Amino acid sequence: MKITVIGYFGTYPKAGAATSGYLLEEGKTKVLIDCGSGVISSLQKYVDIKELTAVILTHYHADHTADIPILQYSAMMLTKLNEREHSLPIFALRDKENFKKLDYSPYCYGMEINPYENLIIGDINFSFIETKHSKRCIAIKAASNNKSIIYTGDTEYFDELAEFSKGSSVIISESSLYEDIEVPGHMKASEAGLLASNSKAQKLVLSHLPPYGNHEDLYEAASKVFENEIILAYSGLSILL
Numbered sequence: 092m093k094i095t096v097i098g099y100f101g102t103y104p105k106a107g108a109a110t111s112g113y114l115l116e117e118g119k120t121k122v123l124i125d126c127g128s129g130v131i132s133s134l135q136k137y138v139d140i141k142e143l144t145a146v147i148l149t150h151y152h153a154d155h156t157a158d159i160p161i162l163q164y165s166a167m168m169l170t171k172l173n174e175r176e177h178s179l180p181i182f183a184l185r186d187k188e189n190f191k192k193l194d195y196s197p198y199c200y201g202m203e204i205n206p207y208e209n210l211i212i213g214d215i216n217f218s219f220i221e222t223k224h225s226k227r228c229i230a231i232k233a234a235s236n237n238k239s240i241i242y243t244g245d246t247e248y249f250d251e252l253a254e255f256s257k258g259s260s261v262i263i264s265e266s267s268l269y270e271d272i273e274v275p276g277h278m279k280a281s282e283a284g285l286l287a288s289n290s291k292a293q294k295l296v297l298s299h300l301p302p303y304g305n306h307e308d309l310y311e312a313a314s315k316v317f318e319n320e321i322i323l324a325y326s327g328l329s330i331l332l
């Protein structure tokens with residue numbers, strides 16, 4: 092299994108960058124997780140959109156979904172050009188206003204995620220836990236060949252998330268906040284470190300980074316809590332499990 096960071100900013104992307112987006116690949120299975128601002132442009136450096144198997148959204152904040160209409164247009168165009176054969180499923184939580192917009196028939200369609208049930212897409216087995224955030228959101232565990240990776244989505248720290256993450260070697264954690272800032276529903280870098288430490292991960296990727304300040308400060312704060320490898324996310328960062 093391989094995961095590639097496409098976009099790693101929270102809120103809005105800095106010049107030429109993107110907000111949340113990650114490409115997960117196992118064999119011919121290619122799943123885009125989150126589809127924030129700038130993701131569709133950056134994604135094409137790493138995969139042809141015609142090869143995408145599915146999309147999973149953690150929640151409906153714009154820094155995770157802004158490029159969904161653009162993805163839908165790309166699926167339409169590629170289908171008309173006979174380059175995409177299958178309608179593209181977009182898996183997400185069901186809500187009153189956003190879920191129905193995932194349908195762009197016959198090019199894309201929404202598929203409901205039940206966070207209490209596993210989801211199998213091609214060669215990858217996904218499981219979920221609801222996080223603590225201002226909008227309903229899920230963290231994702233992706234497993235294949237006895238290896239797994241965690242992506243936290245947006246959340247504050249809670250012990251059940253560490254429990255859910257145990258046994259996964261890599262955690263891609265949101266790390267939205269510098270140490271002197273408190274925002275409910277998000278984590279400071281030290282809390283991302285605590286999550287990685289409590290779940291006994293081998294590697295922590297700090298992502299969903301703020302578009303201000305010095306990201307090295309996030310690295311420093313996390314490294315006081317977590318002793319294994321820490322990586323500040325960047326577009327194109329690829330981890331093979």
Ligand SMILES: [Zn+2]
Nearest residue numbers: 101152154245
């Ligand atoms: Zn976010």
Ligand SMILES: [Zn+2]
Nearest residue numbers: 150152224245
């Ligand atoms: Zn959010």
